[in-house]
Amino acid sequence: MEIHSATILGSGNVAFHLGKALAQNGIRVDAVYSPNETHAISLAEQLNTQAFSKPDKLPLSSDIYIIAVKDTVIEQVSDQLADVAGLVVHTSGNTSMEVLSKHKRCGVFYPLQTISKQSALNFTHVPVLLETKQQDDMALLKQLTTALGATSYEVDSDKRKVVHVAAVFANNFSNHLYGIAQQILIENNLSFEMLKPLIRETANNIQHYNPNEVQTGPAVRGDQTTINTHLKLLKEMPGYAQLYTLLSQSIINTHKEK
Amino acid sequence: MEIHSATILGSGNVAFHLGKALAQNGIRVDAVYSPNETHAISLAEQLNTQAFSKPDKLPLSSDIYIIAVKDTVIEQVSDQLADVAGLVVHTSGNTSMEVLSKHKRCGVFYPLQTISKQSALNFTHVPVLLETKQQDDMALLKQLTTALGATSYEVDSDKRKVVHVAAVFANNFSNHLYGIAQQILIENNLSFEMLKPLIRETANNIQHYNPNEVQTGPAVRGDQTTINTHLKLLKEMPGYAQLYTLLSQSIINTHKEK
Numbered sequence A, B: 001m002e003i004h005s006a007t008i009l010g011s012g013n014v015a016f017h018l019g020k021a022l023a024q025n026g027i028r029v030d031a032v033y034s035p036n037e038t039h040a041i042s043l044a045e046q047l048n049t050q051a052f053s054k055p056d057k058l059p060l061s062s063d064i065y066i067i068a069v070k071d072t073v074i075e076q077v078s079d080q081l082a083d084v085a086g087l088v089v090h091t092s093g094n095t096s097m098e099v100l101s102k103h104k105r106c107g108v109f110y111p112l113q114t115i116s117k118q119s120a121l122n123f124t125h126v127p128v129l130l131e132t133k134q135q136d137d138m139a140l141l142k143q144l145t146t147a148l149g150a151t152s153y154e155v156d157s158d159k160r161k162v163v164h165v166a167a168v169f170a171n172n173f174s175n176h177l178y179g180i181a182q183q184i185l186i187e188n189n190l191s192f193e194m195l196k197p198l199i200r201e202t203a204n205n206i207q208h209y210n211p212n213e214v215q216t217g218p219a220v221r222g223d224q225t226t227i228n229t230h231l232k233l234l235k236e237m238p239g240y241a242q243l244y245t246l247l248s249q250s251i252i253n254t255h256k257e258k
Helices: A013-024 A037-047 A071-080 A135-147 A159-187 A193-209 A225-231 A238-256 B011-025 B037-047 B071-078 B135-147 B157-186 B192-208 B224-233 B236-258
Strands: A005-009 A028-033 A050-052 A062-068 A089-090 A104-111 A128-133 A153-156 B006-008 B028-033 B050-052 B064-067 B087-090 B105-113 B127-132 B151-154
Touching: A005 A013, A013 A028, A013 A037, A028 A037, A037 A050, A062 A071, A071 A089, A071 B224, A089 A128, A104 A135, A104 A159, A128 A135, A128 A159, A128 B192, A135 A153, A135 A225, A153 B011, A159 A238, A159 B157, A159 B192, A159 B236, A193 B157, A193 B192, A225 A238, A225 B071, A238 B037, A238 B157, A238 B236, B006 B011, B011 B028, B028 B037, B037 B050, B037 B071, B064 B071, B071 B087, B071 B127, B087 B135, B105 B135, B105 B157, B127 B157, B135 B151, B157 B192, B157 B236, B192 B236, B224 B236
Parallel strands: A005 A028, A005 A062, A028 A050, A062 A089, A089 A104, A128 A153, B006 B028, B006 B064, B028 B050, B064 B087, B087 B105, B127 B151
Antiparallel strands: A104 A128, B105 B127
16 A cells, blocks of 8 residues: 555645645645635645635545644644545644544654745655554555655654654754844844854754764853853843853753763 | 964864864964973874974964964963064954954954864864954955965954854854753653754755744744643753743744834
């Protein structure tokens, strides 16, 4: 058994990038569904398939139904979907598989990657966290993941939530720190360009080294003089100063424990 | 005029990587100095040059004297160095050029990159922040920077400190967040491997996009349900929960202002 055809429920970034990747890798996209007809039509055109804005009209013969909508409406969309023979999955990091329990064959296909409108998404080497109610379906999802060039990890709903919170630190919060660094430079008429190689290298380093082993900076050196200079420079930006203090303290605590 | 020869004062990571880069790019390393004789000899062997542990014995004819020691001892090392004809620079982000004022020709050569024992350092495209007391010497340092394949930025001592604090956010603090993500995964028997592509992609994204434009996650979406789930998962790690709250609040504030 293999997955040859898919219906996509949703019209956001994940729906778009996943739909494109499926089509490019020989999996037929039977249909796209969105309650917003304009969005459905727009995505369907890009994927060269049919658009639906009513869930009861959707084709019943797809091998997989991928629900890629906001976490808060996954259950509702799942409940509106007819009893299909195919596998029904959602793509959320923070939502239990249980919300799909209406369907005998259900599961989760969570791509652990940052997916925004602006940036392209290549599924090659993207880790995909998989879960299925029926063990047979796990093999199917693993096949699908491999077909996209992605890497599969079998992770249950509870563990997936833990991964999601770790991803918030590694991705959302570091991106915000990049934004803060940019803001500090802009306010001093300095170019953010000069920080980009450092940001890239910092992320490259931990591909090979343990983050704690390559930690540098005033906090890990216990260099209170530099910390004080920095806090003085941040005195007009109290929010940043507060983050600076808390993050420095966290580094000190982490490295003290060793 | 051009720089053909250098003396390196210091034996740490910056001294080592910079010495190697100079030698590889055809600049003769005349000598290495460290008050710790063992360190001096070890680095001198690697750079195929002479070791000195007394500053008064150092060669007087180098085109440049590079002081790459801890911030707190830069001034002392500078003062111990004889009145040389060559240019005397330090490599610190957070130290004024003034500490070198004993020397008529002085300046700063600050490579804005993360430099740790573990990771190799390739100077290609590394931004180097330059400052000199005499305008003529700026041209010399720019030439040297270009010879190493690096990119030069002319930045005075006050602005350089601002860049340094921005670099702490972009590098030291994001690396610490990677460490926190790893710790959260380890405590739940999950592999840090699955987060590495996300970390790389997050850093790649901002090479082309404004960090604030590619910000994702529960905070920027105003998704309080997910935030609460995450805080519950972090309840056994109060330090991380506190950082989670403050960083989320900072994201909310940043994106509210727009």
